[in-house]
Amino acid sequence: MIKRLLSVLLIAMALISCEQEDVTVTYRLDVKLNPATGEKMPETITVNAKNETNGQTYATTADANGAAVFETLSAGFYTVTASSEAFNAVQNIELFDDIQTTMTLIKGKLGKFVIKEVYYSGSTTPAQKGYYSDQFIEIHNNSADTLYADGLSITIHAWYGMSENPYAYMAADSMAIQLCYTVPGNGTDHPVAPGKSFIIAQDAINHQSDELGNPNSPVNLADAEFEFYSTRFTGKDVDHPAPNLIPNLFPFIGSDVTMHNRGGNALALVRIPGDVDDFLKNNMIDAMRAKIPNKWVEDAVEIMPVGKTFKRYDSTLDAGTVVLEAGAKSGLSIRRKVSHILSDGRLSEGRVIYMDTNNSSNDFLHDVTPMPRGHE
Ligand SMILES: [Ca+2]
Ligand SMILES: [Ca+2]
Numbered sequence: 454m455i456k457r458l459l460s461v462l463l464i465a466m467a468l469i470s471c472e473q474e475d476v477t478v479t480y481r482l483d484v485k486l487n488p489a490t491g492e493k494m495p496e497t498i499t500v501n502a503k504n505e506t507n508g509q510t511y512a513t514t515a516d517a518n519g520a521a522v523f524e525t526l527s528a529g530f531y532t533v534t535a536s537s538e539a540f541n542a543v544q545n546i547e548l549f550d551d552i553q554t555t556m557t558l559i560k561g562k563l564g565k566f567v568i569k570e571v572y573y574s575g576s577t578t579p580a581q582k583g584y585y586s587d588q589f590i591e592i593h594n595n596s597a598d599t600l601y602a603d604g605l606s607i608t609i610h611a612w613y614g615m616s617e618n619p620y621a622y623m624a625a626d627s628m629a630i631q632l633c634y635t636v637p638g639n640g641t642d643h644p645v646a647p648g649k650s651f652i653i654a655q656d657a658i659n660h661q662s663d664e665l666g667n668p669n670s671p672v673n674l675a676d677a678e679f680e681f682y683s684t685r686f687t688g689k690d691v692d693h694p695a696p697n698l699i700p701n702l703f704p705f706i707g708s709d710v711t712m713h714n715r716g717g718n719a720l721a722l723v724r725i726p727g728d729v730d731d732f733l734k735n736n737m738i739d740a741m742r743a744k745i746p747n748k749w750v751e752d753a754v755e756i757m758p759v760g761k762t763f764k765r766y767d768s769t770l771d772a773g774t775v776v777l778e779a780g781a782k783s784g785l786s787i788r789r790k791v792s793h794i795l796s797d798g799r800l801s802e803g804r805v806i807y808m809d810t811n812n813s814s815n816d817f818l819h820d821v822t823p824m825p826r827g828h829e
């Protein structure tokens with residue numbers, strides 16, 4: 454009899470525990486935002502909590518004190534982001550209990566696409582000549598969502614930074630540019646998954662093995678998603694199979710889009726609403742340079758020539774600078790530091806998140822061997 458009672462009891466306990474497993478456990482997440490150093494708290498701050506396990510996103514707004522509450526979130530790994538017009542913060546939370554967390558805002562927009570690597574120094578041929586056709590820019594989706602590269606423009610600042618920036622008068626709200634190329638597409642032609650990147654090559658070939666290449670080049674760019682292509686002046690550029698970027702502003706006399714090999718090019722990723730050519734046409738500073746509002750900039754990196762310190766970008770775009778000390782023909786590049794790599798069995802397992810505090814002095818490695826699609 455006792456045995457029977459015991460087994461009934463055990464079955465009942467098993468049933469209860471089964472029932473309990475069906476009940477979703479929720480926790481409360483309290484977020485407290487601090488303003489950026491020396492700044493006031495922005496009026497409107499959106500706070501999102503994205504569950505990295507099932508992809509669901511929950512949104513709320515912070516109150517005047519910077520407090521935001523998510524009352525009932527299911528247990529899991531979350532990416533919490535706070536963003537206003539001019540400030541942002543990001544934090545990863547493991548929510549397996551009620552949690553109170555503090556996040557400090559930084560200046561600048563929330564990074565979506567970020568410039569992950571820029572190889573502009575070029576390499577040295579066996580005959581000790583400079584070879585620059587292997588230059589590339591790699592752009593990484595640093596967000597938790599699929600983004601589209603369509604319509605994303607890459608720009609080069611109008612000033613090389615060798616002396617005081619003559620466009621400093623507009624820097625607080627606009628930047629002067631001398632080059633703008635845009636990714637083609639109808640809006641959804643070029644999806645980029647979270648943690649993935651795409652490469653814009655000067656020439657999309659295997660520079661190490663191509664007969665027109667350089668066996669000393671550090672890169673094979675045959676699988677680059679896009680390339681720069683120019684016939685405008687000399688007709689010497691070769692159109693390889695990779696799709697070409699759309700040239701919107703390219704006033705140089707040369708056979709291709711070649712970045713300044715000693716670091717004179719401050720780059721930016723920009724979303725220009727509407728027709729890019731129309732916008733530029735109506736916003737020319739002179740025959741060769743245009744003006745673009747800082748608020749359209751998705752990411753910017755102030756690459757500086759060796760030994761120079763003449764800033765061009767406002768601190769909201771890039772509070773610092775990055776210098777490649779080895780200079781031209783060194784075969785070395787600048788690359789964003791890895792912030793963290795998501796793990797612990799999330800859907801996003803292995804996704805690399807790069808450091809983006811909008812300060813390239815902190816965010817970038819320099820004098821590193823180019824590593825297209827790689828990280829360290
Ligand atoms: Ca080319
Ligand atoms: Ca091509």
Ligand SMILES: [Ca+2]
Nearest residue numbers: 752753809811
């Ligand atoms: Ca940035």
